[in-house]
Amino acid sequence: MPSTQRVGVYVDAENVRYNGGYQMRYDVLRRFAGREKGLLQRLNTYIAHDAERAREDIEYAKKSRMYQQMVRDFGWKITVKYVRRYTDEAGNVSTKANADLDMAVDAMLQAEKLDQVILVTGDGDFLQVVSALQNRGCRVELIGFKNVSRQLQQEVDAFWSGFLIPDLLPVSYEPRNEWGNAGSCVRGVCTKWFPDKGYGFLRFINAISPDLWITDPREPGSPYVSVFCHANEVAAEVTEEMLMNRETILEFYLNESEQKDNGLVASNVRLAFGVNR
Incomplete structure (x- = not known):
């Protein structure tokens, strides 16, 4: 029998990608989030897109479109954060596509209709968000890979290393890997x-x-x-x-x-x- 628990998942895709979670599978993440047969009320991911590069690099634009379509096919809502470029006084160019604010605001606004929130990030900036969600009655779980804030791990109700969740991160050199079976x-x-x-x-x-x-x-x-x-x-x-x-x-x-x-x-x-x- 399905659980009445309402679940919301929020993925800081850029943080995950740069901290060991490259190639994370959204279908497996969805399965993990729904492991207790709850209602997956919100499935949100925040993905960076470099529009300037896409205009000049056809292959990048194609891969970006295909990737976003694949994620949508698994039932996720995508919020696209466009890369911005900044030039300092020395002429050095840096890029930024920070989704922290959008993700935090969405989680707080939507928490009213959620019982459990799963944050997929390692960013310690979400520390106050976790406390606020818990004070609103939500159970908060965290999934991260590398460079996960120690304080954030201690603040949440449960921390899961993404490396340990079966098939969440594929074994690149074993494309037909049957996790858990002899030989895998x-x-x-x-x-x-x-x-x-x-x-x-x-x-x-x-x-x-x-x-x-x-x-x-x-x-x-x-x-x-x-x-x-x-x-x-x-x-x-x-x-x-x-x-x-x-x-x-x-x-x-x-x-x-x-x-x-x-x-x-x-x-x-x-x-x-x-x-x-």
């Missing part, structure tokens, strides 16, 4: 590591689910899967300190375990994103 490439975190024994356990989200709060893979209904990992499979760039830091995002392949029925082991474990990177 996934991203996850290390939950336990035993330096003296030379092994540990990694965890990844197997599927988008309303039960993401059940983080223990041993619990019935948990969408998380635990994977055995031997130290020999870990890239040299990944230190023990990184492994024991839950903020370190690892990318690895899944293989069937020879020791445990229906078990999985990790191979070719490398750093996707880490605080020490």
Whole structure:
């Protein structure tokens, strides 16, 4: 039965694009936002467009049109922010297409008819917006990739690393990747590591689910899967300190375990994103 919860999603597309979220899939984001069967009341994204470049670069104009049409096909409302150019006293030209104000105003005005707001950004300028939305009774969740404001993460009701949401960010060199199946490439975190024994356990989200709060893979209904990992499979760039830091995002392949029925082991474990990177 559908939930009566009304959900609004607001995407700071430029912030996402420049901070690790290039090629983010809007269809998967929509699926994640609706994981609890709520009503997707607002799906807003704020995309920059360089009109001057589009007049001179036919390929850019074509790709921009196609991309915006694809996003609209998934049911999103697009607010286009046109790039502006500024020249300083030294003659240096800088560009800007900031959507912060539009996004903040829309979220505040529309919050009256929302129960949950999902912000997709890493910009700490939204800190006061989060507090205001919460004071109006909204639950506020945050999705970000790299350079996400620490304060913003702590202020929201839940923070999700976009790297860990299945298929939200495609694995570029695995175009037919079947996330979660043996042979596929996934991203996850290390939950336990035993330096003296030379092994540990990694965890990844197997599927988008309303039960993401059940983080223990041993619990019935948990969408998380635990994977055995031997130290020999870990890239040299990944230190023990990184492994024991839950903020370190690892990318690895899944293989069937020879020791445990229906078990999985990790191979070719490398750093996707880490605080020490």
